[in-house]
Amino acid sequence: MEAHFNLAAYTLLYLTVITSLIFLWKSNLLLKKLSFWFAALAFVSLTLALIQRSIASGRLPFATMYEFTFLFAWGILFFILLLKIKFSSEVLTAIGALMAIIIISYGSTLPSDIRPLMPALQSIWLEFHVVTAIIAYGAFGLSCCLGILYLIKEKADSKGLGQSLPPVTKLDSVMHWSVAIGFPFMTLVLITGAVWAEEVWGRWWSWDPKETWALITWLIYAGYLHSRKTYGWQGRKAAIMAIVGFIVVLFTLFGVSLLLPGAHSYV
């Protein structure tokens, strides 16, 4: 069942990308509606897949890299859809859906067997730690998409893709809004992780590569928020920082697990 829901989500995400692209080429109200509903249904399918997995394993799907990768895609889609409240953009929907497709494709290559919780993971901190990470990463994923939109809009204000986009100032302020949501949650990821590490390993901070890179991520977004005030880094520079920040997020999540061994590395 879970596999069916995942496949449905995957297909719907492709349909989202295709309809958004056709809309950009030939704008049409029906296509606009379709692309939104495809994305919303993809989100629902992904939610059902995760619920199905929770039922099958008798616990929340928080315990393996496979599970966290799907949650990650879920979080990004959540924020992309949430932003519809602020403004609607087919380019944003397309980029967000594409991001989710890439993450899910990678997730599908990971071992998907349902495993019981090992002793280290049996802690209430698992829930707090993972939930805050999903929110922080979802918001950072959104700000990266907005950063890309910003650069597109800046390059081609009134032609091509740029035409359909809201003005740069609007993009910039929404990007700031999403970083300002992600940052406190990232702080919570670090705090819950530290308290957990103190309970399970007896060291609240041990410079394990995953911890170190989580701290670097945090420093970068702190830099984003501060440089806005000090240097007035809005717009282009802020957009580039949001994109770089998210690349570091991806490295923390996937790169560290693959390349840098540590206590966290099986995550």
Add this chain to the structure above:
Amino acid sequence: MNDKQFHVGPEGKGILRSLSSMKTGLVLLLLLGAVSSLGSLIPQGEQVSFYRAHYGELLGSFLLLLSFDKLYSSWWFILLGVIFACNILLCSMQRVKNVKNLRSAGSVLLHFSILVVFAGSLLSGMAGKSAYIEIDVADTADLSTIGFPGYHLTVKDFKIDYYDTWEPKQYTSSVLLLDAKGNRIVDEISVNHPLKTEGLTIYQNSYGWMTKGRIIGEKGDQPFELINGEELKLANGLILKILFVPDFDPLSGNLQSKTPLPNNPHLACALIKGEQLLDVQIISQGDTQKIEDVTIAFDGYRYYTGLEVKKDPGVKVVYGGFFLMLLGLACRYLTPPPGTKVSEVVQ
């Protein structure tokens, strides 16, 4: 958004001025990030020879000279942290004067909490200590041997809970801790549930099997206790290597244990001379077997538990910092910006 005015630079000139500027803070922030990343890319805490072999004579020596092998505890990394802390302190002090509402108070609190966490980690580094110890079930260890005088720890029992798949679910040590004043603490320690007393915290870290036997000789027996997988040096350059098989499968006869439970305990003994494997025998509990010229008795087995013992006054300070940080975050991000009408918030 009238937060802007809180970030206006201080009056005056000189080092103090630049140390308290947010631009300096930003540079330090990114510098700390960059340096931290180096520590995750360069392996930490290896032997001196490793760095020379890996990075070449010149670069290797350079890395060692600047303590890149222990980057996070090197003097210059800590100095960088201290300068950063001073920067935050000076910045925050200026902003305290301008606190007008809950939101700006939250922001100042958030910055201040970083200092508390930093102070706590310095305290951990200076006054905290921790050590690992392995204790056999039914034994008592004097913790002064690992730097905690006055404490005696008895391991009364150790057990493992399994899932249906025989994957471990939880490890639990039942212990009795005696302190210098004669207080007795009886408790269970499992993963994620350390034993916390006033001064000490004890964590479940690992476990294993301990086996007991004898080498039988004409002039008397030589008893041994070996951790599973260990070796024992015998006379004439012979080495005895053992493997404990808790649930031996007589049908297959191989050394793979059927389950992790001690249903049919056997000891596999290999006799090695130099590089050469002379013979292997499998002995059941209570039995004696001859391997080449050596006679070995397998008498018994028990678990040992691996515990991490820690004393760290810094943790309380760090947790205090976390608490302030949460409070600061709540004030900063959960209160609406001044001048916002309720209707806008709802929207």
